[in-house]
Amino acid sequence: GENVEQHPSTLSVQEGDSAVIKCTYSDSASNYFPWYKQELGKRPQLIIDIRSNVGEKKDQRIAVTLNKTAKHFSLHITETQPEDSAVYFCAINYGGSQGNLIFGKGTKLSVKP
Amino acid sequence: GAVVSQHPSWVICKSGTSVKIECRSLDFQATTMFWYRQFPKQSLMLMATSNEGSKATYEQGVEKDKFLINHASLTLSTLTVTSAHPEDSSFYICSATRDRVNEQFFGPGTRLTVL
Numbered sequence: 594g595e596n597v598e599q600h601p602s603t604l605s606v607q608e609g610d611s612a613v614i615k616c617t618y619s620d621s622a623s624n625y626f627p628w629y630k631q632e633l634g635k636r637p638q639l640i641i642d643i644r645s646n647v648g649e650k651k652d653q654r655i656a657v658t659l660n661k662t663a664k665h666f667s668l669h670i671t672e673t674q675p676e677d678s679a680v681y682f683c684a685i686n687y688g689g690s691q692g693n694l695i696f697g698k699g700t701k702l703s704v705k706p
Numbered sequence: 707g708a709v710v711s712q713h714p715s716w717v718i719c720k721s722g723t724s725v726k727i728e729c730r731s732l733d734f735q736a737t738t739m740f741w742y743r744q745f746p747k748q749s750l751m752l753m754a755t756s757n758e759g760s761k762a763t764y765e766q767g768v769e770k771d772k773f774l775i776n777h778a779s780l781t782l783s784t785l786t787v788t789s790a791h792p793e794d795s796s797f798y799i800c801s802a803t804r805d806r807v808n809e810q811f812f813g814p815g816t817r818l819t820v821l
Contacts (some may be wrong), residue, residue, distance in 0.1 A: 627806040628777060636812040637750065638718035682749060692738050694810060698749045 599683050606673050607705055610693045616683035617665040623685040626666045627694070632679045640681075641668070654703030673704045678682060709733050710802050712813035719790055720821055722748045727816045729800030735780035736802035740810065741773075744797040756783050790820040 597619040598617045606612050614685045616626075627642035643666065650657050654673075659666040670677055680701050689698045709732040719725050728782040729739055738757050742750040754775050756762040762775035772794075783802075787794055797817050801810040 627809065634797075634815075634817075636814045638812075639809055642809065686808060689807055691806070692740070692810060693752075693755065695752070696741075696750045701747075 597683060597685055597697040601700060602698065603609055603701045604704070605703045605705065607649075608673060608675060610671045612673050612677070612702055612704075613667055614681055614683070614702075615665060615667045616697050617663075619664060619693055620685060620687050621664075622689040623687060624689050625686040626656060626657070627684050628668045629682045629684065629696075631682065631699075632681045635643050637682060638691060649689050670702075673702075675704050675706050678704045708804065708809075708811045710736075710800065710811045710813040712800055712818060713815050715814060716817040716819075718819045718821065721791050722789055725787045725790055725818060727787075727798055727800075727818075729783045729785070729802070729813050731781045731802045731811070734802075734804050736783075737780075737805045738803045739777060739783040740801045740803075741783070741785050742774060742799045742801065744799060744815075746797075750799065751786075786819065789819070792820045793821045794818065 624645035628638035628640050630640045631637040639658050641655050643659050645661050654671045656669040682699045682701045683697040687695050711730045713728045741753045741755050743751050752766045753764050754764045754773050756777040758777045758780045760816045764770045777783040797815050799815040800813045
């Protein structure tokens with residue numbers, strides 16, 4: 594099956610600093626790249642997504658960049674806050690199929706006050 | 707909009723019993739529903755994909771006779787863990803998609819503990 598490599602697996606930052614999480618993939622047909630945030634024991638929540646015809650998308654403190662040629666995309670969180678602490682998962686829609694997602698292994702982000 | 711519910715939120719059962727988990731899309735018709743399994747501190751592992759009125763498509767390594775999926779309507783899918791054993795203990799999460807929308811909307815999950 595198609596893999597999604599996500600790094601780092603854990604990330605600890607000081608409040609106010611920026612955090613960057615990167616995912617690489619191999620499936621050329623993927624055209625949808627969402628990022629999910631999951632707090633302990635809760636459901637994953639979509640925080641931002643990007644499609645292959647766009648290189649960057651921003652929503653307040655969160656941004657996602659996509660390099661389709663190099664097959665990697667990154668999540669950027671600026672001015673981090675303690676409530677940003679959670680596990681973040683990237684995903685791709687393998688084969689370009691609608692809805693079917695493969696998830697990365699996740700990054701546990703800890704924001705220290 | 708796009709709310710997905712799951713029931714029950716947690717269940718404890720004895721080894722050898724069967725457990726049914728329901729996944730409902732509350733305010734939309736779900737073209738496809740997905741069932742995931744998540745072990746502590748691990749990622750979401752897709753178990754199967756189901757479409758209303760047709761047989762579910764299981765991922766490699768997932769026993770279809772062990773994890774029965776029924777997708778009876780456009781708003782309801784059920785996962786039955788048959789003859790549950792302690793190794794089946796996990797967090798089970800469903801998700802659903804709407805027509806022509808890539809985003810998956812997740813249910814709150816069901817924590818299954820098999821004694």
